[in-house]
Amino acid sequence: MKSKNHDKEMHDVYAKIYKDFYIFSEEALNYTRRIILKNLTESNISLENIKNLNVLNIGPAREARVFSELGAKNVFHFDISKTAVNALTKLKESDPIFSNIHSNLVDACAPGALKTEKKIDYVYLAGVLHHLHDPCQAIKNILACISPESKLFFRIYKSGSFGFYITDFIRKFITYDTQSEVHKTFSEKFEINDYSKQLEADLHDNFFVPILNLFDPKEIDKFFQILDFKLIHSDDYVSYDHSSIDHSSQGTTLIYETKNFELSKLSRINEFPSHLDQIEDVTYSEEFILNTNILMTRFLKNINLYRKKEIINLSIDLYKESQLYRKKEYQSSESNHLRIQKFLKNKYF
Numbered sequence: 001m002k003s004k005n006h007d008k009e010m011h012d013v014y015a016k017i018y019k020d021f022y023i024f025s026e027e028a029l030n031y032t033r034r035i036i037l038k039n040l041t042e043s044n045i046s047l048e049n050i051k052n053l054n055v056l057n058i059g060p061a062r063e064a065r066v067f068s069e070l071g072a073k074n075v076f077h078f079d080i081s082k083t084a085v086n087a088l089t090k091l092k093e094s095d096p097i098f099s100n101i102h103s104n105l106v107d108a109c110a111p112g113a114l115k116t117e118k119k120i121d122y123v124y125l126a127g128v129l130h131h132l133h134d135p136c137q138a139i140k141n142i143l144a145c146i147s148p149e150s151k152l153f154f155r156i157y158k159s160g161s162f163g164f165y166i167t168d169f170i171r172k173f174i175t176y177d178t179q180s181e182v183h184k185t186f187s188e189k190f191e192i193n194d195y196s197k198q199l200e201a202d203l204h205d206n207f208f209v210p211i212l213n214l215f216d217p218k219e220i221d222k223f224f225q226i227l228d229f230k231l232i233h234s235d236d237y238v239s240y241d242h243s244s245i246d247h248s249s250q251g252t253t254l255i256y257e258t259k260n261f262e263l264s265k266l267s268r269i270n271e272f273p274s275h276l277d278q279i280e281d282v283t284y285s286e287e288f289i290l291n292t293n294i295l296m297t298r299f300l301k302n303i304n305l306y307r308k309k310e311i312i313n314l315s316i317d318l319y320k321e322s323q324l325y326r327k328k329e330y331q332s333s334e335s336n337h338l339r340i341q342k343f344l345k346n347k348y349f
């Protein structure tokens, strides 16, 4: 069940960090064009073919615009954010070239929420599935709109990276109402530059977005196999790797196709894979990771003993340590854990 403030919080988190997306800045569009072209190639869809496709997209407007520009027949866009939907409505009003975009303000997880006038050939959900409060219902809603032959593209957060191990811990104690103190403390700790601005926007997303699920891609595969979808593209997956490598190790791409989808298949599914708690649900063999888990668990048990300022300071310090890959600084899994343990043992407590 979603929380009382879920819709507003989901909107506000992205309204704060996606301003450039909603005004369609050239930088935001260029990035999206590059990524979508790469993802279409991975999906075995040629530029020539796009004009035959009805696309379904959830997201902060820029992807829907790029699919329209690339010539999709129709782009059916849905989002829970009025800022995203308003951006596309304004865009359509300003230029009839975008009249193939149909944007709707909805919670994609509400039963029967997604209605499209045409059957969908390509579903594009990048960075969305792991933020849905009821992914099973959302997938049922989406699949109710697809044509018998269609493709599904998902970019998801995966369980097992060091960055998300730390984020998952912080989300157990940082609350939405501490936003202004978190940002104030962040600005006391860091000079403003391109690196710290990016770090702060990501921190805001990871700390405060109402839902952040970390999935095992293999479990997601099982879910789609039950529906007779075939995986046509995926990345390698190991259950965890806490060395710091590149950003892409935090997420993974899954692309499916089906040749004979029919609605009756939806009765085969009633549960989507769950979030994997990074302390409890991953089996670690290294002693240094088990030691960090012990320190984290102890901290959570005693959290009432610490002042709010100390807790906020710790969360920012840990987050910063978990993001060193952004500076292309390779850190072994052991060195990552020893630094985290130092913070949990000494710094404040």
Ligand SMILES: C[S@@+](CC[C@H](N)C(=O)[O-])C[C@H]1O[C@@H](n2cnc3c(N)ncnc32)[C@H](O)[C@@H]1O
Pocket: 010, 011, 014, 021, 058, 059, 060, 061, 062, 063, 078, 079, 080, 081, 084, 106, 107, 108, 109, 126, 127, 128, 131, 132, 133
């Ligand atoms: C992280 S963003 C996707 C970013 C996108 N890949 C991009 O780079 O442009 C997640 C999007 O999912 C939307 N969203 C989250 N939960 C939703 C729900 N239940 N129904 C509809 N939209 C939802 C958010 O409003 C947001 O626009």
